[in-house]
Amino acid sequence: MKSNDQIFRFLIDHTPIRGQLISLDASWQKCYQQSDASEYAKELLGHALAAVTLLASTLKIDGSLTLQIRGQGAIHLLVAQATNDRTIRGLVRQSHEIENPDASLQEIFKADKIVITIDNGKGKPHQGIAPLTGFSLSEALEAYFEHSEQLPTRVWLASNESSASGLLLQKLPGELEDKDSWNRLTQLASTITDQELLELDENEILYRLFHEESIALFDAEPVRFQCSCSRNKTSNMIKSLGKSEASDILHEQGKIQISCEFCNANYEFDSVDVKQLFESDMNLPENYTTH
Amino acid sequence: MKIKRTTANKIMGQASSQPDSCLLGILNANEQLIKAHTVEEFKQLLIDHPDSILFFNQDPLAREIKSSIVHVDGQQHIEVFQETKGVFGLRAYLQIGKIQTPVTLELSE
Secondary structure (H helix, E strand, O other): OOOOOEEEEEEEOOOOEEEEEEEEOHHHHHHHHOOOOOHHHHHHHHHHHHHHHHHHHHOOOOOEEEEEEEOOOOEEEEEEEEEOOOEEEEEEEEOOOOOOOOOOHHHHHOOOEEEEEEEOOOOOOEEEEEEOOOOOHHHHHHHHHHHOOOOOEEEEEEEOOOOEEEEEEEEOOOOOOOOOHHHHHHHHHOOOOHHHHHHOOHHHHHHHHHOOOOEEEOOOEEOEEOOOOOHHHHHHHHHHHOHHHHHHHHHHHOOEEEEOOOOOOEEEEOHHHHHHHHOOOOOOOOOOOOO | OEEEHHHHHHHHHHHHHOOOOOOEEEEOOOOOEEEOOOHHHHHHHHHHOOOOEEEEEOOHHHHHHHHOOOOOOOOEEEEEEEEEOOEEEEEEEEEEOOEEEEEOOEEEO
16 A cells, blocks of 8 residues: 655665655645645645755755745645655645646746755855756756766656655766766666656555566655744744834735745734733724733 | 834834943834844844844944854844934835844835
8 A cells, every 4th residue: 555645765676775755645735735836836846845844854964955946837835845744734835827837847936046045053054056958857857967066866756636756866976887877777767657656555566666686665755834923933933024104004904914825824923922922002093902 | 124113113212212332122013123232132023023124223232243253144124223313214124134234214194
């Protein structure tokens, strides 16, 4: 049976090649349901979430890895983030209909760069920028790996309304005993279909692709959706608006509403809440009473 | 870049109320002004609000905090400038690579 919301690491014996398989289910559903973008855009978001989770777990980071494509096209923003705790969140924004879904990502986003930011929580985050090339996110990421002179890496991604899945192969530093192994294994992995990636469990996928190889499959690690927004954080944002701005919004709208862009959580603050935040007198709307 | 006229007025209002101090923050997707006072606050705002427009004045601290952040390609910026003391204006930029390119700031009603 297919394991969901889990990531599996594996090593191919006698080669310096490692791999990872991921299947997102409930965590993907959270992101999928919160987006009002087209199916195409949501499919890209699924690919991006599977990809960042795979990439984050290949790196020893104590923070987050964020993939971002921003442009002026029909899809103008794609953000996917994974943390070292294997939590994910993401969003996709679409401003108008995609005229040609077969166009390249560069045309669809009207952007020419893909940005990957690694934030270890200390100091300036590391940002890798590569040209946005190809017709799929896997192609764009593979170009990113080539461009940034990192370890040779291949990724295969698939998503639909219920799952987002991915497979990653990476060649670690070291001599290949079998000189052809990287080429052979990536060719074999390239035969996987989206349907297989989305529907088969990890053992079945590895068997179908690499049944002539000896593989060490490690225990699964859970992945979950988690947004870092909170009422407390939102309170601090309102404080940063300043009393005057907060008071103006209360007068205009009766309450202050701030929505999280990632999880759509809606935080509402009425005049009493706002007054407590600032802990001093404000010129509140007359129709509001305080405790 | 297009923002509401009322939002532009709010930014100018903030700028005129603190002409000689750091003004830095974001306009979130609902065009609410959220200010930051430290690098950490600013960094967190940009992470939590990827679809936002960044605004800043010409105060040295605002510039220092802003320059300590790695700006994502396509990030929109609004600069509050003051070429004549007490008279404020807004300029819009789009981040393209390492360069902030001036773009037209349109105001909607």
